Amino acid sequence: MSTEGLSIGIRVGAGRTGERANLIRPVRLRRETWMPLVVDATAIMLAGLDVWLVIPEKAQPYSLYLSALACLALAFRRWLPFVVVLATVPGFLTGWSQLAAMIALGMLATRKQTHWQVWLGAALVWAGRFIQWPLPDFAQLSWREHAIDAIYGVLVAGMPIAIGLLIGARAELAQRLGELAVSREAERRLRDDAVRAEERARLAREMHDMVSHDITLIAMQAGALAVTPGTDDAQRTAQVIRQLSTRTLEDLRSLVGLLRSGAGDEGPQPGIGELGQLVRDSEVRVRLSLEKVPEQLPRNVSAAAYRTVQECLTNVRKHAPGAAATVLVVGGENTLTVEVSNDRPRSPAAPLPSGGHGLTGLAERARLLGGGFDTEPTEDGGFRVRATYPVEVVGNKPTTNGQEMAHP
Structure with missing residues (x-):
């Protein structure tokens, strides 16, 4: 606590990461909102382009309507995949909405995998590619043409199913990898707990x-x-x-x-209520002041405040002989501030063993609690330590202002 002590200044910015995450999260939410809309619009446009490129000049009006209905039905493929497949089959059978039927079947396979609806949808899409409309023209085809149409029907119906099954398998694999990562993390924590328990023993x-x-x-x-x-x-x-x-x-x-x-820290620990006894037992002239301290404090915050005052008074006794100290504990809006300062020493300090870990430990304790910790020399040759801890203010209790407490 003397001017020769190591000055430590730590600013805790634990909230910056959370603020940055809050800035990023809305962007991700907006992306998740508009990205499916873009994909659906693209699918509808491609299906419509496929119909427009292959439609003959003299087409029946009902075939045009059914093909357009098949393309527009893709907008609901995420919510009603099987119904959308059924809606695209008439346009594919009597019209030219082949790509729309394939897209709808792919979504059904992605969602349902090997469900019976997938195989029924595949049979309908295959039939839409195999059967030629009108039926009299289909009856006039040769067996070679029927065989070719059957083979192409398998390709048209099988490719969307294969892609859907692949996407579903990839999603399941990602889920399994996530579960494995969670399991490994839990195993690592158990192993670390065992190592810590052995080290504590x-x-x-x-x-x-x-x-x-x-x-x-x-x-x-x-x-x-x-x-x-x-x-x-x-x-x-x-x-x-x-x-x-x-x-x-x-x-x-x-x-x-x-x-x-x-x-x-689950065991009993001294807190702010024991500061008076701590001041009386110290071999330092101390002026203790409590202002607007909440009636109820979290146990870890109260213990941290006590340890801060204890360490600072110890440093005053070791490094600033004869100096008087001032302890100020102030409760603010959702914060508790502990400030300990001393004037210049009255006599040279005796050489005592010191590893310099006391203030570092206090700073680490404040950081873990989400607070702040600062140290600085004063203009009169003394030293000042200030720690701030976040708390939830429940109420105020009577404070002791300007109370002189010194070791006899």
């Missing part, structure tokens, strides 16, 4: 076997020193050491229990 064993033993010895030695005749300052210092080591041991045991159970 290993960390719990090491923390219990190594750290817990040393802290217990510290508490015992401090207790013995407190009852040993000596100066009052030495006894008070020993009592403080014993209290801090005992509390640290309790926290460590609670953490080991959480690691073994894998419950994460």
